[in-house]
Amino acid sequence: MGRAPSPFATKIPYEKKDLKIVGTNPTARGDAVDKVTGRARYASDISLPGQLIGRVLRSPHARANILSIDTSAAEALAGVKAVVTRDDFPDMAIEHAASGELMVNFRDVTRNMMARENVLYDGHPVAAVAATSDAIAKQALKLIKVEYEVLPHVIDVRDAMKPDAPILHEDQFTKGVEPKPTTPSNVAARMESKLGDIEKGFAEAEIIIEREFNTKPVHQGYIEPQASIANYTEGGLAEVWTGTQGHFVFRAQIAKLLEMDLSKVKVIPTELGGGFGGKNNVYLEPLAVMLSKKGKRPVKMVMDRDEVFRATGPTSGTNVKVKMGCTRDGRITAAQAELNYQSGAYAGSSLPLATITVFTRYDLENVSVVGHDVTTNRPKVAAYRAPGAPMVAFGVETVIDEMARECGIDCIDFRLLNAAKEGTQTHFGPKLGPIGYIQTLERAKVHAHMSEKLGPNQGRGVATGFWFTLGAETSATVNVGEDGTATLIFGTVDVTGGSRSAFAMIVAEELGIPYEKVRTMSGDTSALGFNFMTAGSRGTAAGSMAAVTATRKAIARMCEIAARKWEVEPDQVVWEDGKARPAGANVGDFAPMSVAELAKEAAWFGGTIAGHAEINVAQGGPGFGTHIVDVEVDRRTGAVKVLRYTLIQDAGKAVYPEFIEGQFQGGAVQGIGTALNEEYIYNDKGLLENAGFLDYRIPVASDVPFINTEIVEVPNPDHPYGIRGIGEVPIIPPLPAIANAIHDAIGIRMRDHPMSPPKVLKALKDQMIEDAAAQGTAAE
Amino acid sequence: MAKQYVTTIVNGDNVEVLCDPTQTLLDVLRDEMDMTGTKEGCGTGDCGACSVTLDGVLVCSCLVLGIEANGKKVETIEGMAQGEELHPLQRKFIDHVALQCGICTPGLLIASKALLEENPDPTEEEIRYWLAGNLCRCTGYHKIIEAVQDAAAEMRGN
Ligand code: FES
Numbered sequence: 001m002g003r004a005p006s007p008f009a010t011k012i013p014y015e016k017k018d019l020k021i022v023g024t025n026p027t028a029r030g031d032a033v034d035k036v037t038g039r040a041r042y043a044s045d046i047s048l049p050g051q052l053i054g055r056v057l058r059s060p061h062a063r064a065n066i067l068s069i070d071t072s073a074a075e076a077l078a079g080v081k082a083v084v085t086r087d088d089f090p091d092m093a094i095e096h097a098a099s100g101e102l103m104v105n106f107r108d109v110t111r112n113m114m115a116r117e118n119v120l121y122d123g124h125p126v127a128a129v130a131a132t133s134d135a136i137a138k139q140a141l142k143l144i145k146v147e148y149e150v151l152p153h154v155i156d157v158r159d160a161m162k163p164d165a166p167i168l169h170e171d172q173f174t175k176g177v178e179p180k181p182t183t184p185s186n187v188a189a190r191m192e193s194k195l196g197d198i199e200k201g202f203a204e205a206e207i208i209i210e211r212e213f214n215t216k217p218v219h220q221g222y223i224e225p226q227a228s229i230a231n232y233t234e235g236g237l238a239e240v241w242t243g244t245q246g247h248f249v250f251r252a253q254i255a256k257l258l259e260m261d262l263s264k265v266k267v268i269p270t271e272l273g274g275g276f277g278g279k280n281n282v283y284l285e286p287l288a289v290m291l292s293k294k295g296k297r298p299v300k301m302v303m304d305r306d307e308v309f310r311a312t313g314p315t316s317g318t319n320v321k322v323k324m325g326c327t328r329d330g331r332i333t334a335a336q337a338e339l340n341y342q343s344g345a346y347a348g349s350s351l352p353l354a355t356i357t358v359f360t361r362y363d364l365e366n367v368s369v370v371g372h373d374v375t376t377n378r379p380k381v382a383a384y385r386a387p388g389a390p391m392v393a394f395g396v397e398t399v400i401d402e403m404a405r406e407c408g409i410d411c412i413d414f415r416l417l418n419a420a421k422e423g424t425q426t427h428f429g430p431k432l433g434p435i436g437y438i439q440t441l442e443r444a445k446v447h448a449h450m451s452e453k454l455g456p457n458q459g460r461g462v463a464t465g466f467w468f469t470l471g472a473e474t475s476a477t478v479n480v481g482e483d484g485t486a487t488l489i490f491g492t493v494d495v496t497g498g499s500r501s502a503f504a505m506i507v508a509e510e511l512g513i514p515y516e517k518v519r520t521m522s523g524d525t526s527a528l529g530f531n532f533m534t535a536g537s538r539g540t541a542a543g544s545m546a547a548v549t550a551t552r553k554a555i556a557r558m559c560e561i562a563a564r565k566w567e568v569e570p571d572q573v574v575w576e577d578g579k580a581r582p583a584g585a586n587v588g589d590f591a592p593m594s595v596a597e598l599a600k601e602a603a604w605f606g607g608t609i610a611g612h613a614e615i616n617v618a619q620g621g622p623g624f625g626t627h628i629v630d631v632e633v634d635r636r637t638g639a640v641k642v643l644r645y646t647l648i649q650d651a652g653k654a655v656y657p658e659f660i661e662g663q664f665q666g667g668a669v670q671g672i673g674t675a676l677n678e679e680y681i682y683n684d685k686g687l688l689e690n691a692g693f694l695d696y697r698i699p700v701a702s703d704v705p706f707i708n709t710e711i712v713e714v715p716n717p718d719h720p721y722g723i724r725g726i727g728e729v730p731i732i733p734p735l736p737a738i739a740n741a742i743h744d745a746i747g748i749r750m751r752d753h754p755m756s757p758p759k760v761l762k763a764l765k766d767q768m769i770e771d772a773a774a775q776g777t778a779a780e
Numbered sequence: 781m782a783k784q785y786v787t788t789i790v791n792g793d794n795v796e797v798l799c800d801p802t803q804t805l806l807d808v809l810r811d812e813m814d815m816t817g818t819k820e821g822c823g824t825g826d827c828g829a830c831s832v833t834l835d836g837v838l839v840c841s842c843l844v845l846g847i848e849a850n851g852k853k854v855e856t857i858e859g860m861a862q863g864e865e866l867h868p869l870q871r872k873f874i875d876h877v878a879l880q881c882g883i884c885t886p887g888l889l890i891a892s893k894a895l896l897e898e899n900p901d902p903t904e905e906e907i908r909y910w911l912a913g914n915l916c917r918c919t920g921y922h923k924i925i926e927a928v929q930d931a932a933a934e935m936r937g938n
């Protein structure tokens with residue numbers, strides 16, 4: 001996941017104990033009242049005195065060289081205070097860094113933020129202006145003259161891999177191939193993951209199934225468009241308020257791109273209106289800072305929805321080939337995949353993640369995965385909830401379904417026969433620790449959903465998913481006030497509004513004070529040490545490790561206060577049930593002291609009570625889930641309706657169960673949207689045709705049923721509360737589960753995403769023609 | 781273009797504002813009146829984040845001009861709670877965890893309130909179709925539907 005695991009990473013062994021607060025549903029969520037009353041402040045809600053409004057001029061071409069940019073007329077317009085182009089930003093050398101679950105290369109980041117030599121997709125920024133009003137800023141954009149030399153473009157991943165394809169980067173030679181190629185290619189990298197002997201595996205197989213799948217890019221579809229407001233002061237300091245999943249990473253990227261010291265940039269994360277991986281990348285922030293520097297006033301920038309679609313990262317469009325073999329009694333002997341992933345205009349898709357997650361739900365001896373990362377004339381891809389995984393699951397889980405049917409084995413039993421478990425060797429390296437995959441399958445098997453009767457044109461499908469839990473740098477501070485209440489300052493981003501409550505529950509549990517006595521708040525980049533992006537399902541899992549570590553330091557300080565008061569050694573004091581107590585009868589007869597009592601005495605006994613943590617949390621605690629879906633296919637329109645949906649997932653420990661259910665449901669519905677409707681549609685000029693919510697149709701309330709959820713709890717052994725990341729797994733299984741259900745309903749295997757009405761209708765027509773032809777042949 | 785003088789009643793308060801004739805009601809609320817509770821998700825009438833009522837009628841404020849509010853009553857999320865007392869829908873949204881990131885929430889609450897004023901006892905299907913113009917990307921709608929059902933029951937006195 002981005003970078004190698006550190007040997008110095010923190011693990012805290014799971015502590016089995018009775019919990020009073022963790023695992024309940026708090027009545028008061030820290031963020032909720034502000035959100036239901038309109039008081040919560042998102043980035044676009046913030047305004048600064050004297051602010052200018054910034055706007056971006058974007059490429060109207062899929063690919064073109066920029067011959068010249070003339071901004072003089074825009075600059076001359078009354079009310080325009082600053083214009084920036086490529087000339088205002090330093091070029092960057094090739095340098096890679098982790099940014100969420102994907103890696104970025106600064107040479108490309110600066111080009112994606114503001115085009116330099118060329119534009120590589122419809123919507124690519126070419127200039128930005130700041131003016132005293134939005135209307136003037138928009139007018140100024142029209143006055144900027146850009147001379148383009150339009151070049152041939154390529155959109156589809158398969159086309160981009162052809163030898164005669166237009167090449168996006170003349171200096172890009174495929175990495176991971178020996179000997180180093182001599183001609184440039186859109187294939188930026190080739191990667192592999194292997195286990196055992198694939199030839200031997202296929203030789204042992206009695207049934208071999210090989211299929212090809214294609215998926216279109218889909219967008220994260222957060223409802224809040226990107227927004228930032230920057231203030232560059234005369235002293236060379238920059239403050240940036242922005243909606244981000246990782247303010248520390250954004251600070252690092254802003255500083256790098258603008259050649260500023262880290263200490264001179266402060267990023268304040270605002271309430272976030274949805275991210276799902278899409279707010280792991282800087283787009284507006286460096287532009288706003290530069291415009292503020294030139295315009296000498298604060299600059300606010302908010303994207304329009306069509307800019308969000310055209311220029312912020314969707315997922316990869318993919319082409320996936322899966323070949324698997326098994327014995328007649330249902331044992332998988334070989335699993336092979338070729339993954340071709342679009343990265344958009346610049347290299348670096350979710351391919352590395354996809355490559356290692358392809359088959360990780362199964363205990364396999366012989367695996368071979370080859371992947372290609374392919375540049376095309378689309379916006380640079382970004383992470384989207386389990387980046388890269390739904391597309392490979394589409395292939396693998398539908399092939400599994402076919403194999404199970406071929407063997408005459410129930411599809412859940414087939415998966416149980418091959419299920420990954422503790423000790424399973426993954427094809428990418430580590431052995432799995434204790435996991436809950438089998439439990440989710442067993443619960444699915446006996447679920448009431450499985451015995452619901454199906455009518456004509458209705459079908460049932462099952463599929464499963466797996467995702468990691470990222471660790472990485474995490475910091476937190478706990479301050480115990482003089483009144484015995486506590487404040488946790490966290491540095492991860494509470495992307496959905498659940499983790500700040502989960503943290504409060506955990507701190508309250510540790511301290512032995514009521515949940516209501518703990519306040520949790522996000523700290524800006526000047527308040528804490530570096531925190532990695534909130535990505536890879538790490539928000540609550542890793543953030544709570546820092547919270548526990550910080551709280552335990554505050555507890556140690558409280559034990560020290562008690563020891564000083566009692567005139568004993570600190571190790572003669574223990575913390576139990578929310579009180580400092582003498583460690584044994586021989587220590588002395590002292591009345592236990594509560595947090596509030598200790599807080600009152602703190603000043604005299606050495607100073608205030610606080611604890612802080614700066615740790616690198618170990619990656620671990622992978623999550624697994626099983627989904628069951630019933631659909632009905634309308635044979636006249638090709639429309640697929642989801643009738644029933646059940647999701648069972650291992651959460652390790654559900655800190656705030658109702659919130660986890662909500663995240664499960666949201667992920668499943670995003671997956672349903674991916675499966676049935678969502679796709680990027682480009683015309684033959686390479687321009688995006690559906691850059692709005694009317695034509696890029698995400699699920700609405702009337703499209704979906706209730707989503708039944710069940711939480712399995714197999715504790716993560718490396719977390720004191722057993723927590724696993726839960727945010728990403730739910731989006732993986734819906735695509736294949738629905739494909740399997742459609743097959744069950746109408747006998748057709750859908751292998752091209754999305755399974756939208758026109759595609760299903762066409763498949764139904766083809767089936768009719770085939771049937772008629774078969775009958776004709778039979779009649780002859 | 782010359783600005784126009786507009787008087788409206790927002791959440792019961794008389795408000796006078798100068799607005800550009802091309803400005804949407806959404807922009808007038810957010811930029812001229814500093815009422816940022818109403819959100820913008822699309823600006824094209826497709827997401828419902830900007831839902832308000834105009835003389836009691838549910839509208840997307842991004843599709844209404846500010847000057848159209850002249851002489852009319854506007855109700856926004858800021859007017860939903862009565863002082864400290866949350867509206868039953870607001871309470872039930874919290875109880876049922878019907879919000880995550882919360883960017884859709886003001887619009888959904890305004891739309892749900894308009895629904896219950898018209899139909900105090902809606903079926904699940906009626907709620908789903910009424911709210912079909914309000915996008916939520918986080919929750920999958922499950923808990924929103926439950927919250928509306930529960931609030932409706934409470935408001936009916938059940
Ligand atoms: S902002 Fe008005 S409907 Fe989306």
Ligand code: FES
Binds near residue numbers: 882884885915917919
């Ligand atoms: S709660 Fe995030 S969009 Fe609805």
